[in-house]
Amino acid sequence: MEASPNDRLHFGVMAFGCDHYNRRCQIRAPCCNEVFSCRHCHNESTSTLRNIYDRHELVRQDVKQVICSVCDTEQPVAQVCTNCGVNMGEYFCDICKFYDDNTAKEQFHCDDCGICRVGGRENFFHCKKCGSCYAIGLRNNHRCVEDSMRHHCPICYEYLFDSLKDTTVMKCGHTMHFECYHEMLKRDKFCCPICSRSVIDMSKTWQRMDEEIEATSMPSDYRDKKVWILCNDCNDTTEVNFHIIGQKCGHCRSYNTRAIGPPVLPQ
Template identity: 90%
Template sequence: MEASPNDRLHFGKMGFGCHHYRRRCQIRAPCCNEVFDCRHCHNESTSTLRNIYDRHDLVRQDVKQVICSVCDTEQPAAQLCSNCGVNMGEYFCDICKFYDDDTEKGQFHCDDCGICRVGGRENFFHCKKCGSCYAISLRNNHRCVENSMRHHCPICYEYLFDSLKDTNVMKCGHTMHQECYQEMLKRDKFCCPICSRSVIDMSKTWQRLDEEIEATAMPSDYRDKKVWILCNDCNDTTEVYFHIIGQKCGHCRSYNTRAISPPVLPQ
């Protein structure tokens, strides 16, 4: 029995592709004229040590030619194969030249970002100042940092804007990979690697430090010494009494501070 046009259209769905995407085509990279399953496969290939002097990333919008995985026909990028008629990607973006058969990801193209994202358009908004799409829960609920996603993760140094990994927006507005953020907390690092502000509620920790300082008297030679501090949490400068355990901000009561002058005795 001859296959119906609809059967031919969806033939091979989820049966081709790579570990990044399930799709029924490969791409020819215009930068090196080689064929890869996707741009990430290309970038990983050029990142290997043997190619260190030829390392380069593929610009997704520059892809012009694709090869159908079903009939092996090379052709200009389009959703349907010009030879066998198969749908080379259930989701297709003509701007990004992006193909993906797994539509459960909720792919959508953001015109402001200029790239495709996943997770469902209804679940995201584009923050003009931050320059990226954020979850709806962060609308009017985050500190804006200009182009906050257009930099490298401060932990693993992968570029965040088009990373495939989940990202986390910290209280200070800076961003990093979610998995890097969790690993940072596991190692008892609670300050933003970029601006040094506290990334979680530290009030209970500050209370414990209050109690430790109250119970730990300084030697008489240091008891009346003062030091100027800069608070990483509120950016205020304060002159406070020096203590070996820590110096408390006189404005926001945080111990996330650093000395900006040596301890001095009062005149």
Template identity: 80%
Template sequence: MEKGASSANERLHFGKMGYGCQHYRRRCKIRAPCCNEVFWCRHCHNEASSVLKNPSDWHEIVRQDVKQVICSVCDTEQQVAQLCSNCGVNMGEYFCEICKFFDDDTEKEHFHCQECGICRVGGRDNYFHCKKCGSCYSNALRDNHFCVENSMRHHCPICYEYLFDSLKDTTVMKCGHTMHCECYYEMIKRDKYCCPICSKSVIDMSRTWMRIDEEIEATEMPEDYRYKKVWILCNDCNDTTEVYFHIIGQKCSHCKSYNTRTISPPALPH
């Protein structure tokens, strides 16, 4: 009895982590319902589709529409299920019947978020779903982020990959907008400190503003421009102010930021 149970268990886990693609380790392939072709996963399909010569042929798999899978151990094609109907192998240690998703790498700690409607990684206990932002965030951001409605349902402003179901880690900036972590750090490394979407400062710039104060104090403007005034809009606080023009920068009178831009004077009331 014990020998039979051991044999069945070995069969169940046969080939674990031995099959798959660059995206997932799994013991089955999927038949794409859109084009009837076979791929390891939807990402493999989408990448292959995106390089087709004719843009009208580009398309993506709707994960929930997958109906057929092919066991990588015995090549049996069958309806979506966790266990192969022919050889009994477990085609994915993690399996989501809703997303038609398989993965042998359980260290990712997958979980299905009902609100997002897709599977996430990182452990259910480590994340919460923000209803306004419309996505799962790390518990560290609970009551500690600026909400932007559906902030994850757009493309990364740097690389333009869709963020909501991206495999890459994402970050939430002070303004509430999101982008890939690697894109964010690359942006900072290039001395770009403003959100590409709303232009607000994404890090504490107080030391930089103090340094600009010192530069302005040490840089005297020519007589013709010394008392010239301009209207500015502050990207950080959205305040509109009339200030003295300086070639180095214009300081917001409200929040003391230099993240400003000149605008036309406001219209006079009739």
């Protein structure tokens, strides 16, 4: 019995594709004229080239031709194959030239980002200053840093804006991969790698340092010396008593400080 148009439209859903996406087409990369399953496959392939002058990334919006994985027909970008009628992606974006059968990701195109995102449009908003989509819970609840997502993760150095991995916004407003952030905390690193601000509440740690300093007397040669410090948390500059354990900011009471001069006796 001949398959109905609807059966043909959805033939082989989730049965074709690559490690990145389930889809029923391949793309012809306009930059090198080679055929790949998706742009990530292209970028991974070119990143391993020995000749650094041949390394390049595919611009998704530049794709003009796709090849149907069911009937092997090459054709201009469209959702439905012009030859066999199969739907080449249950989700399709004609701006990003993007296909994906796994609609459980709740893909949507953000005009401000200029690319497709996942997670459902209703769950995200676009922060124009930060330059990216963030979860609704961060609306009016994060420190804005201009174009904070258009940078590389400070830990793994992967570009954040179109990364497939989850990202997180730290208290300082800088961003990094969610897994990189937690790996950093596991290694007892509690400062932003970009601006050095504390990324979690350190008040209990500062209290323990208060107690340790009170119980630790300095040698007489250093007891009365003072030092100028810059606080990484509030950017205040103050002169404080020098102590080998740490210097406490006189403004915000943080020990996340650094000396900007040698310890000296007061005049």
